[in-house]
Amino acid sequence: MxxxxxxxxxxxxxxxxxxxxxxxxxxxxxxxxxxxxxxxxxxxxxxxxxxxxxxxxxxxxxxxxxxxxxxxxDPTQLLSHLGTISLEQPLADRLVEAAEAVQGHLGRMGAVLGALAATGRPPQRTPPAAGDARPAGRDESQAATKAAVAELFEPERDRLRIPAPVAADVFLGFMFARGRSTLAPDLTAAELVDLLLHGALR
Structure with a gap:
C-alpha cells in the first residue's frame, strides 16, 4: 500500500x-x-x-x-505492410492481403482529405522535411507502391501473360479507381482479386 x-x-x-x-x-x-x-x-x-x-x-x-x-x-505504413506479405502464400492470397492494405490506406487518406474539403479547407501537399527519407511526392509514392506490388507478382513471372510491373499497374489501377468511385462497391477484396486474375467469364 x-x-x-x-x-x-x-x-x-x-x-x-x-x-x-x-x-x-x-x-x-x-x-x-x-x-x-x-x-x-x-x-x-x-x-x-x-x-x-x-x-x-x-x-x-x-x-x-x-x-x-x-x-x-504518407505511404510508409502501406509499404511496410506490403513488404511483410509472405511470398510463400498463393498469389491470390498475397493480392487479397495487398488489396486490403491499399484499401485501408485509401480509406484513411480519403477520410482526412474529405473532412478538410467539407469544412472549407482544401489540403495542400507539403514537401518533406529535410532528411526525411519518405517518398517526397505522388510520383515517388506511386512508384514505391508499384514496386512493392510487383514483388508480389514476381514468383509467378513465368506464368504471367504480362511483366510483373505491368500486372502491378493493372492491380493498383483497379484499386485506386475503386477508391475514387463506386466501382464494384459490393465486391470483397477476394472477389476483386479473383476477377483480376481470372476475368469475368465463368
Missing amino acids: TEPNAPRRRAPGMSTEQRREMILQTALPLVAEYGSAVTTAQIARAAGIGEATVFRVFTDKDELIQACVARAL
Missing part, C-alpha cells in the same frame, strides 16, 4: 519527437471526423495533455493539420 505522503512517481518524460508522434496519432482521427473545425483543445483533451503542450511541438493549428495531411498521404 502506498504511503499517503510518499512522493508520486512521474512517468518518464517524452522526447519532442515522441510527443509530436503522440499528438499526431491522436489528432488524425479527430481531423478525419471534424476537418478544419477540430480545435487544439479537443486534440489536447483526447491526448490527455494540456493545450499548451500542443503548441510546444506545433507552431499553430495550421501546422498540426498540415502534419496530419502529410501523414495521411
Whole structure:
C-alpha cells in the first residue's frame, strides 16, 4: 500500500519527437471526423495533455493539420505492410492481403482529405522535411507502391501473360479507381482479386 505522503512517481518524460508522434496519432482521427473545425483543445483533451503542450511541438493549428495531411498521404505504413506479405502464400492470397492494405490506406487518406474539403479547407501537399527519407511526392509514392506490388507478382513471372510491373499497374489501377468511385462497391477484396486474375467469364 502506498504511503499517503510518499512522493508520486512521474512517468518518464517524452522526447519532442515522441510527443509530436503522440499528438499526431491522436489528432488524425479527430481531423478525419471534424476537418478544419477540430480545435487544439479537443486534440489536447483526447491526448490527455494540456493545450499548451500542443503548441510546444506545433507552431499553430495550421501546422498540426498540415502534419496530419502529410501523414495521411504518407505511404510508409502501406509499404511496410506490403513488404511483410509472405511470398510463400498463393498469389491470390498475397493480392487479397495487398488489396486490403491499399484499401485501408485509401480509406484513411480519403477520410482526412474529405473532412478538410467539407469544412472549407482544401489540403495542400507539403514537401518533406529535410532528411526525411519518405517518398517526397505522388510520383515517388506511386512508384514505391508499384514496386512493392510487383514483388508480389514476381514468383509467378513465368506464368504471367504480362511483366510483373505491368500486372502491378493493372492491380493498383483497379484499386485506386475503386477508391475514387463506386466501382464494384459490393465486391470483397477476394472477389476483386479473383476477377483480376481470372476475368469475368465463368
